[in-house]
Amino acid sequence: MAHHDLPAGLPRAAAGRAEHRLRSFARLGKLDVYDYYLSILVVLAAVLLPVARFDRPTATMLVVFLLGQVFVIMAMVALDDVTGFRDGSDTQNYGPDNPLRNKLRKPLVAGTLTEREALGFAWVTALIGALLWAAAVTLAPHRPTWALVLIGALFVVSLQYSYGLKISYHGFQEAFLVALGVVLVVAPYGLAEGRFSGFLLVQGVLFGFGPLMFGVYSNTNDVEGDRAVGRPTVAALVSERGNAVFIGCLSAAEFLLGAVASATGIAPWWFVLLMLPATALRTKQFVTGFVRGDIMRARRTGFRVHRLSVALLVAANLLVGSGAAG
Template structure:
């Protein structure tokens, strides 16, 4: 919520905080949901542990660290661009009491643009080194998986900076692709194989990542339109955006159902995922029937974490012979 003076009418300067805390906010380190991908991949390759190939665990650790560094760089550059074009100031300004200005250190004034850029490039460099090391020690290095990792890294740095791909209509596609690669690539580097079932899990994980974005975009539509950032929410009407997010929510269920029916996943997979489906339905109801987008966005984290827990459970059941 917006900090105000005792008169309740004027914005108050955010309370100073440590530089380290501001950098953590810049990197969105409290939003760990992207990094849960490694748990899904690990459950698919490390159980039973006796069957895991040598070097798999260290590779997974390096891949996770590289993933964190790369995404931290991505969001830092995103904040720099959002600060420069004024969209973050609009979305996190005094007229939006639901957003916390300190979450945007450049808007709050707790970091300078130069500090943010330096932080972004340092973490980007760390991401490149860590992912290169992960590939180097991986038990397997299928070409398609290595290409996926390299392409994801390169595109991540261009998401809102450089080529600004998210400003060219590619935001939603990139987010689902990012989540998918973060599950599929470490699996392939561990096993050298492609798995249809793991691809389904990766797509479900990617859709969960995407859903954070589309609900945020629904709230940020005015700021995005002001800077010509072409998200679906900014390009369509309220009804069109609601239909788009409804279709994504339905597609999530249908993907699991189709995988179970076709044998790509075990027959029980769609049933196992029903708790996540129910929560996703509740999220849509809150956002587009009750009109509480920010509460719906917050619920999205719970939906995603529930989905991740169920995907891990599915891999453990498969490993156990279910």
């Protein structure tokens, strides 16, 4: 992640020459933040073994679903940038008073793209994403109704996250981030296997905690901008101490979910132990943010936690699939 902002007061025309337009579109779609797309690795690990049963239609469906996921999420974050630019929150959060944020990551604020270009990008990527997800459903070995409903709902809600209905402006931002992770795990699993799995649901929630837990640290840093535009994140609604308690409770809940799943038999007994490295790193994230007071470094640690969690979830599914761990 770059750390060099454009100088304060740089004219929009000069900012627009700072980088190639395609790079600006890639930034608008947040293609460098690939963490949402790691869900497909969790699903692949859950359906891969035994290899003799893993067929080409399933593999093709997973690839097409992933491509659709990339385009839908690009549309979602582009619309989020349009709204953040219109209401002024991005201008404040990425302005000269916040030198830790790289203005080029927000092409509308930097002036490297126009609002019309951003909207066009969002609607084109949304359409491509919809077509790819429809193709994935057509190619899927199974089409359980619940999976189709989840995919359709996620598509509609994603486009309304910060635009249109502006769901994230009505107090549902944190819940949506977890729900996003859940659907991106359980829906393609349903298309591949034709059944629901409680263990995959647990994994979906844990996957959703990744975006949630770097999202809440971002919200902590952006609290003044969000309050100014009436975006009701938890950080904006409660005191600094209350926000710290909230994030501490989320961190504990992540561990407890795995512990309860192991204790009740939804997950293997060893699952909570396997996830302990992620729990330890999550604890370090909290200490960095709220004991040492370095919120942005804690946010970066959140990406490491998420990627480690995905690796551990993949390992868990491969162990279950191979029968190596009872």
